Amino acid sequence: MTSSEAPAVALEVKITIVDSDVTADGKLPLVVQFTESGTLVELAGGATAACNGVQLSWNGLGYAARVPQVAAGGQYEVSHLREGVSTTVVVTAPPRPVITSPVAQELVPRSAALPISFVAAGAPRVRVLATAPNGMVRGEPQADSGLITLDARSLSAGAGTLTLTRELEGKLSGTGFHAATFAYSVDRQVPVVWQ
Incomplete structure (x- = not known):
């Protein structure tokens, strides 16, 4: 430096x-x-x-x-x-992601490929994070297609959350700097109940 x-x-x-x-x-x-x-x-x-x-x-x-x-x-x-x-x-x-399923307080199964539906926005990638009484699970980055899956089998039953994060990045022009870029992560959290 x-x-x-x-x-x-x-x-x-x-x-x-x-x-x-x-x-x-x-x-x-x-x-x-x-x-x-x-x-x-x-x-x-x-x-x-x-x-x-x-x-x-x-x-x-x-x-x-x-x-x-x-x-x-x-x-x-x-x-x-x-x-x-x-x-x-x-x-x-940018606008926050809109999760369409599961909805707030929904009973959600702890499955190997839990589907999470959302309104797609064409960002480079989205990620999902799930929390439960025994900890959390992070999903791998996936395409911003309107559907993401998560292996939720390791989570315990009880109150938890699902957080969908949209990751945006790009160049900014006309700034007066030699070059300008940004990285922006924006998320939406939904409370759920794991079955």
Whole structure:
């Protein structure tokens, strides 16, 4: 890792957002990484980074903070401020996945290929996570096709959850940075009862 006083036009920026359906404080973790010629850099020369007015702090892996969640269609505006020049990049919050089956509080069998139906959105991939009184099971990434399966045989009977996470990524243009990319995970959680 190195320090950089380079202007935004010489930096690549990657924004990572983890947008959870269930949050105690209405905030989400956001990390911004600046690189110069592919090398992670810490901003120097008084340069700062913020998102929607929240100052981001350097943590050794990037600039991070918990920022207030915005609704689907809302924006996360990340700014780089150096010598009075502000350069911004905007990531729009996608809609949460819509799980159509099982529904909240449904009795769900602990089967080898439990089907979970949802409204497809064409994202690169989706994942499912199931919790039960005895722990959790993570499914492998699958296509965003409207149906995902999970081996739920190791879960115990009782109250639990199913969480479907949609993973999006892409390039952002017209930002004033050399290059800009984002990775955005957004989920929906449904309470279930395992049989």
